[in-house]
Amino acid sequence: MTSSDLEQLAELELQKEEEDDEGDEGDEGDEGPSVPLRSGSDSSHPFHDVAQHGIIQVSGDDRYGRKLITFSSCCLPPSHQLNHRRLLEYLRFTLDQLVETDYILVYFHFGLSSSNKPSVSWLRDAYAEFHRKYKKNLKTLYVVHPTNFIRIVWNIFKPLISHKFGKKLTYINYLTELGEHLNYEQLIVPPAVLRHDEKLRLAQTGGPAPSVKTPPPRPPLPTQQFGVSLQYIREKNREATIPPVMQQTVSYLTQKGLRTEGLFRRSARVQLIKDVQKLYNLGKPVNFDDYADVHVPAVILKTFLREMPEPLLTFSVYGPVQELLRVESSLRVSRCKQMMENLPEHNFIVAKFLMSFLHSVSQHSLVNRMSSSNLACVFGVNLVRPLGGAVVLPDLIPINTFTEILVEHFHTVFGSRCPPDP
Missing domain, CATH: 1.10.555.10 (Rho GTPase activation protein)
Incomplete structure (x- = not known):
């Protein structure tokens, strides 16, 4: 299939996913931003127009010293309300503060729709603009709740992506799986993503979803050094x-x-x-x-x-x-x-x-x-x-x-x- 055919197929898949989800999250639109920024009202922020939506978040370090960056599709407003060029500049602005250290990128796919998604050409531009210094220290790209749309887009990009970078991609079907890879408690997970994960778990098991939180720790040893006061x-x-x-x-x-x-x-x-x-x-x-x-x-x-x-x-x-x-x-x-x-x-x-x-x-x-x-x-x-x-x-x-x-x-x-x- 040509790149154009794949793009059309991706769009059809996205529309199908929207139809499947229609009504499941129908009351979310009244909630406002899924992840309101604590400092979102600060209009002096150089990217206030983008930052106020909470799309990109830095969640401190994971337990092994790597910065955690999240990108939440459900926080993307309709495309006519967001300048995607500014979004790209904001992502680069964020990475510039962290790019010299090892970091992890977590992409929450749920919430991407025909009305808010960036174009495929924008994605190409984004990948092209993020040269080696940004890709070198990215240790893992976690894609949470992947769909056929994601897999089709990945095929579009395969000719552009190095084998080394491709090995950094990890699909995560449920949040419990994400907790097996990194310090889940450090992450800022949008409520809409939590609800979607619950729905997927119910569909899979027919019962309530297990908690992603770890059980209470055992009493510390007298010799304990980590995790104690x-x-x-x-x-x-x-x-x-x-x-x-x-x-x-x-x-x-x-x-x-x-x-x-x-x-x-x-x-x-x-x-x-x-x-x-x-x-x-x-x-x-x-x-x-x-x-x-x-x-x-x-x-x-x-x-x-x-x-x-x-x-x-x-x-x-x-x-x-x-x-x-x-x-x-x-x-x-x-x-x-x-x-x-x-x-x-x-x-x-x-x-x-x-x-x-x-x-x-x-x-x-x-x-x-x-x-x-x-x-x-x-x-x-x-x-x-x-x-x-x-x-x-x-x-x-x-x-x-x-x-x-x-x-x-x-x-x-x-x-x-x-x-x-x-």
């Missing part, structure tokens, strides 16, 4: 002011990683990280020389911070951090200093230890390419997050600004309240 680790490791995972990874990276280009930007093999976590949680020794990869301790450090039930800088800083951009530039360092001085004593000590190390990393940025700005993009969402919610895209800018100040102005921010160094 700072206080728990301190109680079980009375001789250690700094959590052992942080002490050992920072010590190793200080000795052998400061001059590694792209430190903290690369991920490591998932199973390898699981194995190291298991060793730590069982209280067994870890020798990073055994792995011959400086990115392993780097990922372990990020994973440790990310899995803390309450972030190192506590939930209390999230609100003040979101207000930081409203503070005059000349006053932001002192505002950040004030926030740090209000931390509990132990959190302050550990935060000072971490930021001292990250400041040292930034001092080698001519070699390792990890400036305070780049480090902020990596660590920000691991240190600051809201209680009971995910970090959405507009919130990243103040979080990254705040973290950059902590790293770049370390001596000023942590200079006056000076507990003994560990």
